[in-house]
Amino acid sequence: MKIKDNVKKKVLDNPVIKKLIEDLNLNQNQIESGIHLFIKIIEEQKKIKELDFLTKIEIYDENSIIGVSVPNKEINKSLKINKYFWLNDITKIEKNIIFGKPKNKENFKLEKNIFYWEYPTLKKENNRNKLGLWFKQYYTNLQNNKYTKGVYIYGKFGLGKSFFLKALTNYLIEKKKNVIFVNTVDLYEKMIRNLEKNSDVNYEIIQKMKKVDILIIDDIGSEKQNSWFLFSTLYPILENRLQEEKTTCFSSLFSLNELKKYWLKGKEMDLIRVERLIEKIRSLTIPIHLEGKNIREL
Incomplete structure (x- = not known):
C-alpha cells in the first residue's frame, strides 16, 4: 500500500525516527524501504510500557532494511526493579538517577539525573568527598559480602x-541486591492508614524492613x-538490623542531637526511649554533614 507524502513527512519528522536514521546512517533507498517499519515503531512508542517485544531496525542491504523483534528493555528493567526494590509502592523513585563525573570541568553542565561526586563550581568542604569514601568502602565490602555501616546524611x-540515596538504590538494584527506599512521611502515612483498616500489612512491612x-x-x-510509629515500628526494625549487621542509611534535615529534640516535642514521648532510638541510629551509621550551596540553584 502506497503511503501518502504528508504521512511520510510526519513519520520522518518524528524525533525517534530521526535519531534512528542518524544512528544507522541510512541512505535514501533504505529510508524509503522502511517507512512502514518506522510507522510501527512510532505506534509501539505510544504503548512501550505494555509490550514485551519491540521492533528493532537492521540493515539488510544497500537498498533495504528489515525489522526484528527484541525484548523490551523498559519492561525488563521494571521487572528487575519490582524484584529487588521492595516496598516500591510506598515511595516511588526515578529509575534513571545514577552516579557520574562531570564530562567537562571547564564547561560544566548540570544533568538532572546524575549525582556528581564533585562539582567544579563547589568547594570540597561540602563533604561530598566523605560520601565518596563511604561508597568506595561499601562497594569493596559488597564484593566480599562484608558488613558496612550505613550513612546518616544531614544538612539543609x-x-x-x-x-x-536514590542513585545508591538504583545502583543496588543493578547489582541484584534487595533494597528498600522509603520516605519517612510516606511510610508513616501508609502505616497509619493500615492501622485504621485493622490490616495485617504493617507486620509484613516491618518484617521486610528488618530483612x-x-x-x-x-x-x-x-x-x-508519634510514639507508636517510633517505638513500635522504627525501634524494632533498627534493633534487628543492628543485631544482624545489615546496612542502614538515612537522610535528614536534622543532626542526631536535633532529631532527638524534635522527637521529644511530641506527646507521650519518653526521654529514655527516644535516646535509645537515637543510639540505634548512631550505632548503625556514620554521620556525614553536607554543607555548601543549594545545588538546585547552580
Missing part, C-alpha cells in the same frame, strides 16, 4: 542527600512525632 535543603539487604530511610524527622 538542596544539597543532594536524597539524590545520593532487606540495605534499608534506606529518607528524610527522617519529617514525619509526625
Whole structure:
C-alpha cells in the first residue's frame, strides 16, 4: 500500500525516527524501504510500557532494511526493579538517577539525573568527598559480602542527600541486591492508614524492613512525632538490623542531637526511649554533614 507524502513527512519528522536514521546512517533507498517499519515503531512508542517485544531496525542491504523483534528493555528493567526494590509502592523513585563525573570541568553542565561526586563550581568542604569514601568502602565490602555501616546524611535543603540515596538504590538494584527506599512521611502515612483498616500489612512491612539487604530511610524527622510509629515500628526494625549487621542509611534535615529534640516535642514521648532510638541510629551509621550551596540553584 502506497503511503501518502504528508504521512511520510510526519513519520520522518518524528524525533525517534530521526535519531534512528542518524544512528544507522541510512541512505535514501533504505529510508524509503522502511517507512512502514518506522510507522510501527512510532505506534509501539505510544504503548512501550505494555509490550514485551519491540521492533528493532537492521540493515539488510544497500537498498533495504528489515525489522526484528527484541525484548523490551523498559519492561525488563521494571521487572528487575519490582524484584529487588521492595516496598516500591510506598515511595516511588526515578529509575534513571545514577552516579557520574562531570564530562567537562571547564564547561560544566548540570544533568538532572546524575549525582556528581564533585562539582567544579563547589568547594570540597561540602563533604561530598566523605560520601565518596563511604561508597568506595561499601562497594569493596559488597564484593566480599562484608558488613558496612550505613550513612546518616544531614544538612539543609538542596544539597543532594536524597539524590545520593536514590542513585545508591538504583545502583543496588543493578547489582541484584534487595533494597528498600522509603520516605519517612510516606511510610508513616501508609502505616497509619493500615492501622485504621485493622490490616495485617504493617507486620509484613516491618518484617521486610528488618530483612532487606540495605534499608534506606529518607528524610527522617519529617514525619509526625508519634510514639507508636517510633517505638513500635522504627525501634524494632533498627534493633534487628543492628543485631544482624545489615546496612542502614538515612537522610535528614536534622543532626542526631536535633532529631532527638524534635522527637521529644511530641506527646507521650519518653526521654529514655527516644535516646535509645537515637543510639540505634548512631550505632548503625556514620554521620556525614553536607554543607555548601543549594545545588538546585547552580
